[in-house]
Amino acid sequence: MVTTDEKGPLTAKKKSVIIRSCDGDEFLVSESAAVLSTSLKKILEEKEDRLIHLSDIDNKTLAMVIAYLSTHADDGLSDDLKRSFDQEFVSGKEFDVLKYLVLATDTLQVTCLCYTVAKKMADIMKNKLVEWVRREFDIQNDYTPEAEAEIRRLDAWAWDDRQLEDD
Amino acid sequence: MQPPVRPPPPRNFVAVKILEPFAEATINLVMLPDLCGSSLLLALPDDIFSLIARSLSPRDVCSLGLSCRDLHAIVASDKVWLAQCDKLGFVPCNTLVEWRKGVCSYKALCRFLVNIHPLIGIWVHQNPELGNVVYVMPGFLSVVGCRIIPQEVGPLGLEEGPILKSNVLLLEVEPRHQRNVGKLAYSKSFAHDVDKEVSRRLSRSSSGISKSQRLVGQKGTGINFSRLGFGDRRRLLDVVTSQTRLNIPETANSMLFPRVRNDECDSKRDLAVLYERRLLLLQMYKRGNGNHDLKPGSESPLNPTVLGSSEVCKSLDCTSGYHALKAGDAEQANYPKGKTLSGFLKNGLKQILGKSSSTYGNRDFQKKNASSCNSKHVQLHEFLQSVACTGSKGMSRICGFMGRDFWLASRRPSEDKPGKALFFILISYEESEGQQLLIATKILEGTSYVLHPNGSAMFIVNIDQPSTDTFPWGTDEDSNHIDVKQSFMGEGIANGYGFRYPGSKPGSLFIIQNGLLVFIWKESRAVLTLQKLNLADLLRKGERVPSLSPVSNFAYLTKTYSNVFSGFSNSSNALSSPRYASL
Numbered sequence: 001m002v003t004t005d006e007k008g009p010l011t012a013k014k015k016s017v018i019i020r021s022c023d024g025d026e027f028l029v030s031e032s033a034a035v036l037s038t039s040l041k042k043i044l045e046e047k048e049d050r051l052i053h054l055s056d057i058d059n060k061t062l063a064m065v066i067a068y069l070s071t072h073a074d075d076g077l078s079d080d081l082k083r084s085f086d087q088e089f090v091s092g093k094e095f096d097v098l099k100y101l102v103l104a105t106d107t108l109q110v111t112c113l114c115y116t117v118a119k120k121m122a123d124i125m126k127n128k129l130v131e132w133v134r135r136e137f138d139i140q141n142d143y144t145p146e147a148e149a150e151i152r153r154l155d156a157w158a159w160d161d162r163q164l165e166d167d
Numbered sequence: 168m169q170p171p172v173r174p175p176p177p178r179n180f181v182a183v184k185i186l187e188p189f190a191e192a193t194i195n196l197v198m199l200p201d202l203c204g205s206s207l208l209l210a211l212p213d214d215i216f217s218l219i220a221r222s223l224s225p226r227d228v229c230s231l232g233l234s235c236r237d238l239h240a241i242v243a244s245d246k247v248w249l250a251q252c253d254k255l256g257f258v259p260c261n262t263l264v265e266w267r268k269g270v271c272s273y274k275a276l277c278r279f280l281v282n283i284h285p286l287i288g289i290w291v292h293q294n295p296e297l298g299n300v301v302y303v304m305p306g307f308l309s310v311v312g313c314r315i316i317p318q319e320v321g322p323l324g325l326e327e328g329p330i331l332k333s334n335v336l337l338l339e340v341e342p343r344h345q346r347n348v349g350k351l352a353y354s355k356s357f358a359h360d361v362d363k364e365v366s367r368r369l370s371r372s373s374s375g376i377s378k379s380q381r382l383v384g385q386k387g388t389g390i391n392f393s394r395l396g397f398g399d400r401r402r403l404l405d406v407v408t409s410q411t412r413l414n415i416p417e418t419a420n421s422m423l424f425p426r427v428r429n430d431e432c433d434s435k436r437d438l439a440v441l442y443e444r445r446l447l448l449l450q451m452y453k454r455g456n457g458n459h460d461l462k463p464g465s466e467s468p469l470n471p472t473v474l475g476s477s478e479v480c481k482s483l484d485c486t487s488g489y490h491a492l493k494a495g496d497a498e499q500a501n502y503p504k505g506k507t508l509s510g511f512l513k514n515g516l517k518q519i520l521g522k523s524s525s526t527y528g529n530r531d532f533q534k535k536n537a538s539s540c541n542s543k544h545v546q547l548h549e550f551l552q553s554v555a556c557t558g559s560k561g562m563s564r565i566c567g568f569m570g571r572d573f574w575l576a577s578r579r580p581s582e583d584k585p586g587k588a589l590f591f592i593l594i595s596y597e598e599s600e601g602q603q604l605l606i607a608t609k610i611l612e613g614t615s616y617v618l619h620p621n622g623s624a625m626f627i628v629n630i631d632q633p634s635t636d637t638f639p640w641g642t643d644e645d646s647n648h649i650d651v652k653q654s655f656m657g658e659g660i661a662n663g664y665g666f667r668y669p670g671s672k673p674g675s676l677f678i679i680q681n682g683l684l685v686f687i688w689k690e691s692r693a694v695l696t697l698q699k700l701n702l703a704d705l706l707r708k709g710e711r712v713p714s715l716s717p718v719s720n721f722a723y724l725t726k727t728y729s730n731v732f733s734g735f736s737n738s739s740n741a742l743s744s745p746r747y748a749s750l
Contacts, residue, residue: 118215134234155233158281
């Protein structure tokens with residue numbers, strides 16, 4: 001890594017961290033980006049570790065999280081730009097991808113991304129029929145028809161007038 | 168605008184080798200299970216699931232629970248439902264925690280809150296003219312409707328002095344069996360007659376008609392409650408309430424919601440009293456006091472007439488309606504004495520029921536009211552709708568200084584009333600011919616007889632048009648500089664043709680730095696000062712009084728309440744605010 005920092009190459013080294021995913025891929029991340037994750041920040045404060053191994057996060061997910069962290073660590077970007085980046089970031093992603101992402105952000109304690117992703121997951125699940133839920137998440141209906149009817153009856157208070165979607 | 172997306176760093180970064188040797192740290196925080204298929208949602212940690220569920224509606228959460236047993240167990244968690252309760256937003260979180268102790272789950276609590284949601288807020292009945300403002304607010308695991316009595320403002324002002332009120336409506340949540348997940352019960356107290364105070368309670372039968380059936384009824388042969396005749400509605404309410412009322416001893420009604428306390432011990436004692444009262448009510452309810460006809464869980468056709476459930480109000484089917492009418496006649500004969508007042512209270516109730524079926528959409532009514540050119544009954548009904556809609560929706564669009572939870576109270580020290588009558592004025596906005604209008608509608612007037620009917624627009628200003636008038640004073644009574652932030656041109660109410668056809672005279676509205684609104688009539692120099700207020704807090708601090716006894720003419724009461732806290736202070740108050748009082 002080449003730097004123009006006047007404090008010299010030693011400082012430059014200190015300013016970056018290597019993060020290794022569970023499949024062994026390694027990412028060089030600037031320290032300013034890494035500390036946006038509370039977990040990484042704690043590790044960096046406690047030890048002078050430069051190589052952090054994340055045994056739970058695969059390379060695809062980690063790449064996404066790091067892209068997010070790097071963008072948010074960039075002081076040159078306005079808050080508006082960062083917000084629109086967030087929207088772009090989660091849009092079009094499949095539920096499965098989002099789920100790994102939300103778990104990774106939870107592990108790494110990147111709160112704002114965790115919220116954004118959870119919100120996006122909720123948006124996908126909003127206003128959906130039970131049938132959609134079962135199909136989408138491959139859930140076997142283990143209720144007897146009577147039990148299902150009973151639950152529907154007990155939950156009737158929560159129903160509103162919205163039209164539910166099946167796709 | 169394309170957001171700058173940085174490409175992810177290249178994989179298998181070669182430079183890594185050069186940077187070694189570094190100590191290696193490993194994070195092993197969560198074992199990620201092998202997720203696929205149905206375990207996709209189940210495998211999410213509790214916290215994350217709650218986080219997601221927070222953005223879902225109660226219905227979405229129920230849909231998840233309906234998909235399979237495992238998910239049902241997960242979404243039943245208190246964490247998920249506490250978030251749902253909190254999201255509804257009209258009961259603060261610490262109160263929710265307190266309420267949770269009285270019900271079996273947060274889900275039960277949420278059900279109660281969803282059911283009462285349409286009732287919460289301010290209710291105004293135009294008839295009688297003289298103040299019939301009911302503010303419905305959360306009590307203690309209950310809903311309390313407080314009638315705000317026309318009164319004068321005490322020397323301590325609104326922030327310090329108590330406000331008088333009497334309770335007209337109580338709704339209580341009742342957890343019956345675990346499986347029922349909470350039951351809505353309704354009780355209504357006729358506080359006018361201490362000897363014969365009657366509290367009424369409607370309860371939703373757990374075997375009540377399901378929504379789908381009700382919807383069929385609504386689309387098919389059902390009659391919308393609000394379309395029933397005036398008398399029919401009253402009779403229907405009569406019979407429903409008579410079927411399900413409970414007598415509650417006066418002593419149990421000493422406190423209906425926690426008062427505002429500074430002392431921790433005091434508020435704990437309050438809560439203990441409220442728990443006590445609630446237990447008493449539950450016991451009475453189980454014994455079926457005062458009503459031997461009530462069979463919880465019965466299939467009576469009246470069961471769908473549960474208050475607080477909007478579907479019910481929308482669709483009462485024909486047969487139960489007729490049933491009710493017959494029985495209603497008989498029921499009324501039993502209470503000849505209380506007829507006037509109960510009729511009046513029921514009218515209020517009816518309007519509350521009516522609200523559920525209102526669409527919240529038609530804001531033109533406000534304007535019609537302003538011009539006061541409609542027949543009495545139409546105006547009354549529409550006025551209610553307009554209040555409902557402005558109360559729920561309209562208050563959000565405000566030029567940056569008012570929240571929708573605030574209402575305005577006004578003191579109007581004018582030349583003919585040098586006192587401190589308490590006015591409640593509702594601020595709403597309307598667009599008319601491309602102009603943004605701010606309309607101040609009077610909903611309560613604390614004088615012994617009213618000058619203008621309830622629902623009159625006290626003033627209408629155009630918020631696109633700054634006023635050319637200057638604010639007459641530079642300092643307030645404490646010689647502090649008054650900074651006028653904004654001013655608008657408009658017209659204020661003036662004596663016109665008779666009671667119902669007020670005229671208007673030009674004036675200006677000034678917005679002062681501390682949030683006060685001042686409307687000044689240009690010619691008469693009369694002043695109307697408006698102050699934001701939090702009605703729920705005021706009522707918690709307020710003084711409860713029994714209702715006035717029934718009278719036939721509400722427009723000209725022979726008996727009124729005067730706030731004793733204002734009685735001795737007329738002169739001192741006038742002195743303390745000479746600036747406003749002199750006008």
